[in-house]
Amino acid sequence: MTNREVKKGNIFALFPLLIFVLLFIGAGIFTKDFSGMPLNVAVLIASAVALLMNQKETFSSKVERFTKGAGHPNIILMGLIFILAGAFTEVAKGMGAVESTVNLGLSLLPSNLLLVGLFVIGCFISIAMGTSMGTVVALAPIGIGIASQTGIPLALAMATVVGGAMFGDNLSMISDTTIAAARTQNVKMKDKFKVNFFIVLPGAILTAIILGAITRGNVATISGEYPYDLLKILPYVAVLAAALLGAHVLVVLVGGTIFAGIIGMMDGSYSLGGFVQAISKGIMNMEDLAIIAILIGGIVEIIRHNGGIDSLLYFITSKIKTKKGAEFGIASLVSMVNMATANNTISIVIAGPLAKSIADEYGVDPRKSASLLDTFSGSLQGVLPYGAQMLAVSGLAAISPISIIPYSFYPVLMGVCGVVAILIGYPKFRQT
Template sequence: MKRRGWALLPFIVFIVLFAGVGIISGDFYGMPALVAFVAALFVGMLQNRKLTFDEKLSIIAKGAGDVNIITMILIFIVAGAFSGVVTAAGGVDSTVNFGLSVMPPQFMVPGLFVIGCFISLSMGTSMGTITALAPIALGVSQQTGFPLAICIGAVVCGAMFGDNLSMISDTTIAAVRTQGCEMKDKFKQNFFIVLPAAVVTVILFFIQTLGMSYNSQASYDYNFVQVIPYLVVLIGALIGFNVFLVLISGIILSMIVGVAYGEFTLLESFTAIGDGMTGLFEISIISLIVACIVSLIKENGGINLIIDTIKKRTKGKRGAEFGIALLVLLVDLCTANNTVAIVMAGPIAKEIGDEFGVEPKRVASLLDIFASVGQGLIPYGAQLLTAAALVGLTPLNIIPNLYYPALMAVCAILFIIFRPQNFTPKGKKEEEKEIQEELAERIKL
């Protein structure tokens, strides 16, 4: 297979279209990602005249029909259904108010971060968490006198915690399915990397607000029963139950709770489920299109070109891990979407991981972490733009208070540098070297 740089043209077309329109217009969401990806796919279909159009269709069909891609899309849809119905059942409001009701006023800002962590961990979406908590952060700022930029910064930090870690987050699903590892294994790997960052973030927010005046007389109403579906899904996923069964159980439980407390009728619950599914349709279609593009790029030698380039500049597993981290971070900076970045970089990262013997759960963690690092800090990302718009600030007002994404990057880098590598499987490069050495020994004999 010829390894030519032009095989990467579809990726280049996407980045030029998406990032170029964003830079020119000042709106990085002016060009829908799906439109840019479809254009990139058609460019890929025009390449390689040695293959007929039907042969190219066969190649992209195999890519889109990969078991990991199909599984990922099904999980997206079911996770969206759960998110839609549990929100309609009052789960978000009760969870937020429960956390705020038990939080002393002087710990309110660190509390917003902790509550954001739990909400995002339960919901699996940073955008949903920010939408739910941003108005609360505004109210906390007004009632206590804490600076609004600090309060909303704590919310964004908490939102990125679960976006990176949640079992039902689209980023986690994409990272796990592209690497072929178990969610619970990736969670454990990820959790111990980001836990120090979360702890230090709590301490920094506490120190930052220490001595500030506060005055809170607000009361928060909640129903703990409405929180139970979140707990069931979270605990079930951590134990290691099948993700489909866990999510379906959460959906059924949310329907029962919502109907029992009059939040909706049985018929209306199906509407909420449908609305939740619709929210993840775009990323599902994007995942299919990206799988098609990657299959064409791989056929034309582009994936091997990337791997060979990294191999020339990489020494051992640590170098490979830094290469994976940099790859997904750069893609996220270009796409301003961490899920899309993981879907795009995932297959390449898989090849690199296999080549250098990096464990799949380790690759999945690095993909998710560094995509979230980029997404949590870029001022043109949906998270910061939404948070700023909801409270009347600018992204630049919030960025100085985004401790968690920056600390997450520090912890992940230290993890790569200092974590023992002796127990990871051997990569292709090492296996080939051992085979060559063994053959040389036999020849001598």
């Protein structure tokens, strides 16, 4: 029954995505240098391949469709967040906010608990804010500072930030992924939260233990006094507070940038011209990522129009035979769509209605299906090198997103917890 609800699609429509992965990841594996193939060049080539496909349409119509996808409101918003995050980060860094914040942490916490603290803070902030991108923007500069002053690998610090961000993105009552998962499965968000929380909690606990264990050796690299100025920390406090109060992320970033600039001009860190130049430098640092996000949006729209997404849906649903198979099918479905779209919210919106049909047909509790949608899309999003979160932290830290993946403990454990929950039939629901 479920298969008849899905068009067979066209598996060859996914070819641009394959080209992109082969160019970006394959070239890095082959040359052992992931900076050898720039991300922007790989995505540009994939864009050209997407536009050359489907000879039944005119090139002009394909370009129009590509630009429609590239100009989707979510894509443009993502680009704006990238460049404004760059501006805030650069201005705050220039007036000493990062140094003071890190030194405060070094003064208050044992060195072997710095990353554990960063992860736990990220978990709470992302649950309260309901956005992984907002959490990444707020905590990445602090993670960069911790890495620079402790000898902890920068990629590990960035992976920790992404892990904390994905924890709340998966669970928060105001997260767009939670809302999308709950609505598509016709279940209350609080009920979905209760099920989802206990599925992923072991992964979060294990992540904190792992972070504490692997950073113990950094104690010897930290010595001396750690001077800090509480005034310089205020921009980060203000950004977090505004986000927690529900302010729009663009308002938060613009306000934080202005606030940091004012403090910098008050203490002599900036002249007015220097403040403006810092904003410009921060924007330029992130321009590349904004362009990449726009191009990926265009590629995804071409893939969707040519039947690539439909082919993924059809392939998954054709393999389902049992209830446990249905749960694995829902997990695989949203994961594969997320891989094609590089956006966990969009993947839930696309896969959700079909997941609901699968859940109804095979007796999967809607609280479980909603949790599976959110858990597996978030797990993959947290390790996807061309996902928004990884692009943001790698751009701010000026490192390859590939270098972050080996340290992505929580997103991986999040997926492992989801698989275990399916295998052991957890949680057990009372029959109604």
